[in-house]
Amino acid sequence: MSDVLYYLLCGGLLLGVMAGIAMLSRVKTAPYGNGLSALCMAAAILLVMRRYELVSLRALWICLAIGLILGLWGAVKVKMIQMPQTVALLNGFGGAASALVAAVYVWQAGPGGGFFYTAAAITLAIGWFTFSGSLIAAGKLHNRIRPQPLIWPGHSRILILTLAVMAALICLLPLWRQGSGAVAVVLSLVSLFFGVAFALRIGGADMPVAISLLNALSGTAGAVAGMTVNEPLLVAVGGVVGASGILLTQIMCRGMNRRLPEILTGATVAVKPLPAADAAGEAAGNSADSQLQAGGDPAGSQKPADDASTDRQKQESGAPSGGKKQEADVFAALRSARQVIIVPGYGMALAQAQHLLKKLSDALEQRGAEVKFAIHPVAGRMPGHMNVLLCEADVPYGQLYEMQDINEQFAHCDIAVAVGANDVINPAANTAEGTPIYGMPVLQIAGAPLVAVCNFDRKPGYAGVENPLYDMDKTVLFLGDAKESLAKLLQALDETV
Amino acid sequence: MEPIWLIVIFAATALAGYKLIRQVPSLLHTPLMSGMNALSGVTVLGALCAAGAAVYSGSRFCAYIAIVLAMINVAGGFGVTARMLNMFKSKKEAGGE
Structure with a gap:
C-alpha cells in the first residue's frame, strides 16, 4: 500500500471519528455517532494490519479477540452506579497499553533519532503514571481503598522530587542509547510510584476531577505513543481524547469550585468543619x-x-x-x-x-x-x-x-x-x-x-x-x-x- | 512522516476535538467519557505495529499484553457507551403520557 493512499485512508477514518463525536452532541444521534466511531476504529485496526502485513500473524488476532471478549463482557456486566470506577480502570488500561508500546520500541532499539526516543520516554512517564494513578482512583471509587485523602509527611516535597527525577530520566533516555533499556525500566518504576503518590492524596469528593484529568492523560499517552511509532492516526485520535479530558476537567473544576492546582497539590483537603x-x-x-x-x-x-x-x-x-x-x-x-x-x-x-x-x-x-x-x-x-x-x-x-x-x-x-x-x-x-x-x-x-x-x-x-x-x-x-x-x-x- | 508533522497533527486534532466536544451537553458527559475511553484504545494501532516489529520474545509478549489491554478499552468503552446511550429515552419512548 502506497504511503499516499494510506494517509488518505487515515484522514478519512479520522473524519469519521470526528463526525461520530459531533453526533454525540444530541441524544437522538448519539448512538449512531458511537457506532460510527466504533466502525472507524475497527477499520483502522484492519488498515494498520494490512499496511504492516500483520494479517497472517495468528497471535495478533488471538490477542485482539481476547481483548474484545473481555471488554464486551465487562461492558455488559458493569452496573451504572459503577461507571466512575469503570472509566477510571479503562483510563489505566489505555495508559498501560501506550507505555508498553513505548517499552517495546526502546527494547527493540527502534529506528529513528532523538525525537522518537524522547517521545518514547514521555510515553513511558505519562502511560505508567496514568496506569497506577487510575488504579488507585478506581480503588478509591470502589471503596477498596479508603476514599479519604492519604497524606504522607512531606508529601508535596516527595511529589516534586519524583517529578524532577522523571524529567531528568526523560532527558537522559534519548541521550544515552546504550543504557536506554535500564533508563526505561527506572523511569517506568518512578512513574508508577508517582501515580500512586499522586492519587492517594486526592479525596473521594475530588475524584470526578481526577478521573477527567487521567482521561486526558490516557489520550495524551496514546498520542505520544503514536509519535514514537510514527503512526499519524494514533497521534490524531489521541489528541482528540486529550482535548476532551482537559475540557471535562475544566467543567468539573468549575462545578466544584476548585482550582486544578489546588486539587493537584492537595490544598483542598484540610477543612475544619466547625x-x-x-x-x-x-x-x-x-x-x-x-x-x-x-x-x-x-x-x-x-x-x-x-x-x-x-x-x-x-x-x-x-x-x-x-x-x-x-x-x-x-x-x-x-x-x-x-x-x-x-x-x-x-x-x-x-x-x-x-x-x-x-x-x-x-x-x-x-x-x-x-x-x-x-x-x-x-x-x-x-x-x-x-x-x-x-x-x-x-x-x-x-x-x-x-x-x-x-x-x-x-x-x-x-x-x-x-x-x-x-x-x-x-x-x-x-x-x-x-x-x-x-x-x-x-x-x-x-x-x-x-x-x-x-x-x-x-x-x-x-x-x-x-x-x-x-x-x-x-x-x-x-x-x-x-x-x-x-x-x-x-x-x-x-x-x- | 517527519516529526514536525506529527506535532502539527497533534495540535490540530486537539483543537478540533476541543471545539467538537464543547458542543456535547452535560447530559451526555458520562457516555462521552466512556466513548473517549474507547478512543484512547486507539493505541492498539501502536501495539500492533510494535508486535509486528518485535523480535525478542520478551518484547513481543509486552506488545501482546498491550494489544489485549487496548482492545479491552476499545470494546469495553464502545460497549458501555452504547448501553448507556440506549437508556436515554424521550417521554414517548419511556411510555409516559
Missing part, C-alpha cells in the same frame, strides 16, 4: 433575604450550628419558632402540587433510590403535577453520572434540567424535594466566605416556597460545611434511608386517592 459552620450559619442568616429571598432562620444563626440534638428536639417538639413547616405540610403540598422540582444527589444513588424516585415522579404526574429534575454538574461521582442513573430508572431525559436552566424556576414551584443532595444545594455557597464551597455554583433550592430534604443525616457533605438550609422554616427534614423516606412520601400521596 468554624466554617458558624460562618455559614451567620452569613446565611444575615444575607439570606437579599441572596435567596428566603427568610433565613435567625435562631439558626445564633445557636451553634453543629448542635444537631437541640435542632432535632425543636423539630420534634413541634416548632417553637412559629412558622416551621411540618411533615404534614409537605404531604399536603405534594398532593396539591402543580410544579415539583426534584434534586437528586449521590446519596440517592448510594441508597439505590432512583426507581422509587421515578415512582414518586409518576405518582405526582398522575395527580397533574409537572415534575422536573434539577441536575447539578457534579451530582454523582463523574461528569454526567446522575443523568445516566436517572435514565436507567426510565426517567425521560426531557425532564432532566441543567443547573442554569432550572435555578430561576425554584421560585415558581410548589415544593422542591432534595434526595441525598447536600453540598450542591447548600446556600452557604452564596454567602459563607472562606469556606471551601464559597462561590461554588449551587442549585438555589432555598428559593422554593417549601423544601423537603430526604437525606441520611444532617452531617455536612464532602465539603465539610454545615448546611443552613436544614434550619430554615421552610425546610422539612426526612432523615434516614432515602428509600424509606420516599416510601413515606409515596404513601402520603396514596392516602387520599
